[in-house]
Amino acid sequence: xxxxxxxxxxxxxxxxxxxxxxxxxxxxxxxxxxxxxxxxxxxxxxxxxxxxxxxxxxxxxxxxxxxxxxxxxxxxxxxxxxxxxxxxxxxxxxxxxxxxxxxxxxxxxxxxxxxxxxxxxxxxxxxxxxxxxxxxxxxxxxxxxxxxxxxxxxxxxxxxxxxxxxxxxxxx
Amino acid sequence: xxxxxxxxxxxxxxxxxxxxxxxxxxxxxxxxxxxxxxxxxxxxxxxxxxxxxxxxxxxxxxxxxxxxxxxxxxxxxxxxxxxxxxxxxxxxxxxxxxxxxxxxxxxxxxxxxxxxxxxxxxxxxxxxxxxxxxxxxxxxxxxxxxxxxxxxxxxxxxxxxxxxxxxxxxxx
Numbered sequence: 001x002x003x004x005x006x007x008x009x010x011x012x013x014x015x016x017x018x019x020x021x022x023x024x025x026x027x028x029x030x031x032x033x034x035x036x037x038x039x040x041x042x043x044x045x046x047x048x049x050x051x052x053x054x055x056x057x058x059x060x061x062x063x064x065x066x067x068x069x070x071x072x073x074x075x076x077x078x079x080x081x082x083x084x085x086x087x088x089x090x091x092x093x094x095x096x097x098x099x100x101x102x103x104x105x106x107x108x109x110x111x112x113x114x115x116x117x118x119x120x121x122x123x124x125x126x127x128x129x130x131x132x133x134x135x136x137x138x139x140x141x142x143x144x145x146x147x148x149x150x151x152x153x154x155x156x157x158x159x160x161x162x163x164x165x166x167x168x169x170x171x172x
Numbered sequence: 173x174x175x176x177x178x179x180x181x182x183x184x185x186x187x188x189x190x191x192x193x194x195x196x197x198x199x200x201x202x203x204x205x206x207x208x209x210x211x212x213x214x215x216x217x218x219x220x221x222x223x224x225x226x227x228x229x230x231x232x233x234x235x236x237x238x239x240x241x242x243x244x245x246x247x248x249x250x251x252x253x254x255x256x257x258x259x260x261x262x263x264x265x266x267x268x269x270x271x272x273x274x275x276x277x278x279x280x281x282x283x284x285x286x287x288x289x290x291x292x293x294x295x296x297x298x299x300x301x302x303x304x305x306x307x308x309x310x311x312x313x314x315x316x317x318x319x320x321x322x323x324x325x326x327x328x329x330x331x332x333x334x335x336x337x338x339x340x341x342x343x344x
Contacts, residue, residue, distance in 0.1 A: 003280040006175040007204045007273050030339055032179045034332055036272065039289060040237075043333050048340045055342060065212075079344070089309050090289060092261045096268020097275075100208065101179050104276065108175040117211060117262060129343035137261050160206055161215050167202055168220040170227060171301035172251070 001108040010104065011150050013112025014068040016143025021073050025109050029142065030076070032105035033098040039090040045098055048077040048128050048136075055127065059116075059139065062124045066116035066139070073143030075116075076102065077128055082135035092137070099140060112145040173280040182276065183322050185284025186240040188315025193245050197281050201314065202248070204277035205270040211262040217270055220249040220300050220308075227299065231288075231311065234296045238288035238311070245315030247288075248274065249300055254307035264309070271312060284317040 021029075030047055038044065050056055051074045059077075060070035069075050078095050103113045116139045118124045124136045145151065193201075202219055210216065222228055223246045231249075232242040241247050250267050275285045288311045290296045296308045317323065 001175050003173050003175045003178040003276050004200060004204070007277055008207055010207070010209070012209055027335070028176060030335055032176070034335060034338055035180055035182070035327075037182070037184055037287075039287070041331070043338075046338050046340065046344075048342070048344060050342055052342060079340075089264045092264035093268040093271070093310060096265040096270075097272040098268075099265070100269040100272035101276075103269075104175050104273075105179055115209075115211070115265075127343075131344065134344070138265060155207075159213070163199070163202055163206060166206055166215075166218050168218060168251075170220070170222055170224060171299075172218075172220060172303065172306070 006104045006107050009152070010107050011112070011153060012114045013143070013145045013150055014114050015146040016071055016073050016112065016141070017146050019144040021111060021142060025111065026074070028109070029102050029106050029111070032101040036098040036101045038094040038097070042094070044081050044091055045095055046079040048079055050075045050077065058127050059124070061120065062127070063117050063119045068114050068141045069116055069139060072141035075139050075141050077136045077139045079128070079130060079134050079136050082133055095138065099138065102140060106142055110144060110151060111142055112150065113140050113142045115140050178276045178279050181324070182279050183284070183325060184286045185315070185317045185322055186286050187318040188243055188245050188284065188313070189318050191316040193283060193314060197283065198246070200281070201274050201278050201283070204273040208270040208273045210266040210269070214266070216253050216263055217267055218251040218306070220251055222247045222249065230299050231296070233292065234299070235289050235291045240286050240313045241288055241311060244313035247311045247313050249296070249308045249311045251300070251302060251306050251308050254305055267310065271310065274312060278314055282316060282323060283314055284322065285312050285314045287312050
């Protein structure tokens with residue numbers, strides 16, 4: 001799948017089929033994150049791959065909209081340093097870049113995904129067994145879509161602001 | 173270019189040729205950002221396209237490593253809300269995702285890029301003419317590479333941590 005096509009056709013998938021994600025597919029998705037550029041090449045991220053159904057169900061409680069984790073084929077938790085108790089902006093910016101690489105690499109394989117935002121950080125910390133100096137703000141659910149038609153579905157009209165609304169020339 | 177190939181071959185480009193970025197190419201790059209998913213579909217971003225050479229030279233002073241802006245064919249500043257004086261993590265995560273979509277869409281076209289981190293926020297705010305309630309933490313320089321061989325250069329050994337160093341199974 002051409003890069004622009006992947007970017008333009010990407011849809012959020014919240015319901016997943018029983019079809020397994022094979023090891024080479026998972027490896028490609030993880031490598032897509034791993035290969036992503038980061039500020040000063042810090043690579044301040046780690047990836048926890050969760051597949052156990054009970055564990056995924058427990059993780060579904062970390063956020064208000066994280067229920068999709070319960071039905072994911074697997075989830076990847078993005079873990080970052082938490083030395084100072086807060087992030088500098090570049091950590092989350094870099095993680096977002098790595099996530100987008102993973103999501104697009106998956107989509108090319110026909111694998112859907114959706115991010116989950118962590119609200120209950122203590123719960124995520126405990127369930128993922130993180131050290132004191134690490135935290136998780138986002139997980140990604142992955143799986144083949146329950147409804148394969150999502151892979152070719154046209155984008156919803158009005159789902160995004162127009163370029164005219166978003167773009168400024170030279171100055172605001 | 174296939175999606176995985178774009179992700180895997182992407183290199184940072186800091187020096188750019190004189191070749192223009194044509195309007196349809198810029199539109200595709202901007203649309204790649206625009207089409208990217210965001211938390212609750214908030215799309216809390218705007219894009220300021222900077223092309224004036226003097227303006228680009230001024231912007232090169234916003235960060236310690238932002239000198240590449242002076243020689244960019246154009247730059248795109250990612251602008252976000254700044255209502256509370258700080259970001260929630262999802263704003264920067266979403267911006268990182270949009271940036272990665274733009275960077276990959278450009279790469280497929282043979283256009284290189286590199287991010288600049290803003291250190292002098294007051295200067296960026298003034299140069300971009302931002303309203304009080306907006307801020308810019310990152311800009312992207314774009315242009316055809318001065319050295320076209322970067323487009324096919326193998327990745328540098330040791331440039332990235334290995335999967336073994338990054339990936340945990342089920343728990344940390």
